[in-house]
Ligand SMILES: *[C@@H]1O[C@H](CO)[C@@H](O)[C@H](O)[C@H]1NC(C)=O
Ligand SMILES: *[C@@H]1O[C@H](CO)[C@@H](O)[C@H](O)[C@H]1NC(C)=O
Ligand SMILES: *[C@@H]1O[C@H](CO)[C@@H](O)[C@H](O)[C@H]1NC(C)=O
């Protein structure tokens with residue numbers, strides 16, 4: 032028996048040893064299988080995970096004292112693939128599993144409960160999908176991090192019920208289903224970090240939040256919380272960080288809020304809070320205070336001026352009054368203040384850049400008075416300086432003009448005087464200089480040409496005088512030059528013709544004399560030119576005909592000679608009035624160039640427009656709705672003298688000679704920045720549209736491909752390659768490109784012909800044709816699909832860069848096709864330096880980011896398309912006088928969203944009531960598309976879906 036007993040004991044001991052080693056080798060196998068599961072990951076962490084290495088020496092592995100795996104640390108290791116849960120949970124001693132910030136996808140299943148020993152679990156920042164399982168078995172969790180990990184659906188808050196040891200719960204940025212505030216959390220009294228931002232929580236913040244007295248960080252931002260901030264929150268005296276921004280909270284800061292004296296970061300921005308800020312006066316440890324976009328009123332507590340740690344203060348868009356504490360920002364490394372859009376008075380605090388760290392001073396639209404403090408002239412770190420729309424007076428300290436990092440200087444609409452000093456030459460980063468409506472004076476220093484980043488200059492309505500410096504032509508990035516309403520004299524510098532990015536020039540109401548420089552005709556992006564109310568003389572240069580102008584105003588000058596016929600299609604009636612010496616046979620109200628007869632201009636003008644409108648109506652009644660354009664008689668040498676290469680992209684039913692023979696004045700139907708357009712009827716009766724693009728002098732044919740050289744001859748753009756890309760585009764809502772014919776100094780692109788003109792013509796011009804809502808809706812949807820194809824089609828994104836209603840052409844059935852796509856890129860000549868992207872868009876359609884950056888992406892097209900949708904719904908042009916000064920259709924629409932009635936009033940009255948709902952839906956899409964921030968705009972794919980959902984109900988009924 033004894034032997035048997037001993038034997039049994041030995042046997043047991045052996046089998047225990049055996050068990051141990053089996054378990055160790057199991058854990059090794061488990062880790063190796065984890066390595067295999069992640070084999071496609073771009074990481075080196077598994078290099079040490081080899082069968083002959085002790086597993087406790089594996090990188091990322093920590094063992095307990097018995098040699099079992101206790102912690103796995105694989106944070107930010109580029110892990111890809113599915114989560115091998117069953118492997119992880121075989122590790123019975125696993126207490127810490129860190130897989131955050133990887134590329135894991137797929138579901139996480141209930142199997143996670145088998146990891147029941149876990150205390151620390153991090154699955155955050157991954158790409159999981161589906162809903163997160165109930166994990167109530169792991170009730171020993173202390174840290175549970177699952178932020179931005181891709182889960183959706185219902186989160187099982189109840190599974191947290193017994194996790195009474197939980198100290199950190201981080202679930203932010205998961206698109207869960209909407210839920211009331213999860214009350215189980217209120218029992219987790221050991222919590223010191225609770226992060227529930229963007230978790231779709233609605234309703235009130237419960238009073239019991241005051242139970243969580245250990246909280247140091249409470250983040251409830253970006254939810255749908257309503258009601259008041261509970262008074263019990265004042266019990267959370269350990270709070271360092273409180274984030275309540277982007278909710279619907281109402282009421283005042285609760286009494287006793289000042290007890291939260293440990294607060295360093297407090298953000299309650301974008302709620303509906305009101306009352307005063309007196310509770311804030313106790314919070315002297317604050318580093319960052321963000322209360323923008325609320326309805327707070329009263330004065331800023333003077334104590335804020337003594338806060339020793341404050342570096343970031345944002346109070347914009349409230350109703351705050353009184354002065355700012357003068358010592359504000361003078362203690363710590365202050366970096367940012369935005370108090371715009373309040374009713375603040377008194378002087379600008381002088382010492383916010385005392386420590387030399389200030390980045391942005393944003394104090395727009397208040398009632399600040401006094402001078403701009405000299406101290407800011409030495410603030411070398413300053414990037415944005417915006418004090419526009421105040422009552423500041425005195426001179427702008429010279430150094431401000433030359434701040435080396437400043438990208439934006441805005442002092443517009445104040446009472447400032449004095450000159451722009453030559454310091455401006457040092458402003459190497461300056462993109463926008465906004466000085467309108469002051470009493471600034473003196474001459475514009477020629478050093479402005481050294482501020483080579485300038486994109487936008489607005490000096491309008493000041494008292495500047497003297498000549499516009501000739502050196503202005505060196506500003507290659509300049510897109511907008513506004514100097515109207517000053518006393519500039521002398522002539523318009525010829526060099527302006529080398530500002531190749533320029534889009535918008537307004538020099539109205541000055542004392543400019545001399546003639547209009549012909550060089551303006553070579554500006555490829557110019558589409559807004561106002562030179563009215565000056566003393567300009569001489570003829571209108573013929574070169575202006577090659578521009579693609581949306582607005583041309585040369586009125587009230589002393590111009591003489593013939594108005595070029597080619598300008599008549601683009602100019603409106605008043606573009607030339609008040610120039611007694613101008614003549615033209617075709618516009619009544621002007622002298623006939625041969626005979627000088629004097630007939631009252633306005634009467635003729637009215638009769639003419641009436642007659643023109645009548646003819647246009649008749650013409651459009653005829654099913655064939657092409658309106659023939661005027662002929663011109665300027666001679667052109669035969670194109671056939673050149674040698675030409677033809678590249679077909681479709682089966683052609685015409686010959687190259689037929690095309691070349693037809694490029695003559697009588698076939699000209701349009702002119703634009705990208706070239707002349709001819710209507711060509713070939714032998715078989717087929718109509719074509721041929722675009723003739725002339726290369727500028729800088730383009731030369733090199734080898735087999737036409738290249739565009741820049742001035743130094745270094746860069747070369749493959750014109751043909753670009754055209755080739757366009758040729759592969761095939762979609763019913765995109766104009767078909769038949770072929771490209773390239774010659775020595777020009778290129779012909781042969782397109783299908785669209786007989787019914789453009790959407791702009793149908794909506795806005797004299798020959799407008801009533802478009803019913805169903806037709807407009809079809810145009811919106813078709814055009815959206817065309818653009819979607821360009822953006823998301825198989826050949827990678829083709830960015831249009833010039834989306835507008837005049838680039839949406841209509842076929843016989845009024846079906847839309849996108850025209851001129853990608854041309855902007857081809858046509859941009861001369862300026863091939865990477866940093867100078869030509870802004871190709873059209874005034875009124877240009878996305879706001881163009882003002883800040885030269886980067887063009889699809890989202891800029893989205894903005895322009897939003898403007899087109901607004902035109903369709905409202906029937907208005909992108910720019911109309913009724914919108915007010917400097918306002919466009921986007922401003923007008925966003926200003927009319929306050930009431931239901933005002934929204935309905937925006938809809939074109941020609942749209943019958945039954946369709947209003949559909950029209951308003953489309954208007955909403957337009958608003959999304961025109962969001963100021965590009966990232967907030969939808970993709971064209973989303974837009975197509977949304978437009979489909981806005982289908983007019985009448986139409987649905989007919990189909991059913
Ligand atoms: C993850 O991938 C990036 C890009 O390939 C690489 O730079 C980085 O070093 C990788 N990280 C690790 C931890 O291997
Ligand atoms: C919590 O624990 C109690 C008792 O220990 C148990 O009855 C209950 O089922 C647990 N709840 C959850 C959600 O696991
Ligand atoms: C909180 O805990 C108490 C007592 O432990 C319990 O009675 C109550 O139901 C719990 N509340 C929630 C919301 O779980």
Ligand SMILES: *[C@@H]1O[C@H](CO)[C@@H](O)[C@H](O)[C@H]1NC(C)=O
Pocket residue numbers: 286287288289290313
């Ligand atoms: C802080 O709380 C105490 C007790 O709750 C209260 O008496 C006191 O007035 C509060 N302090 C402030 C600054 O509100």
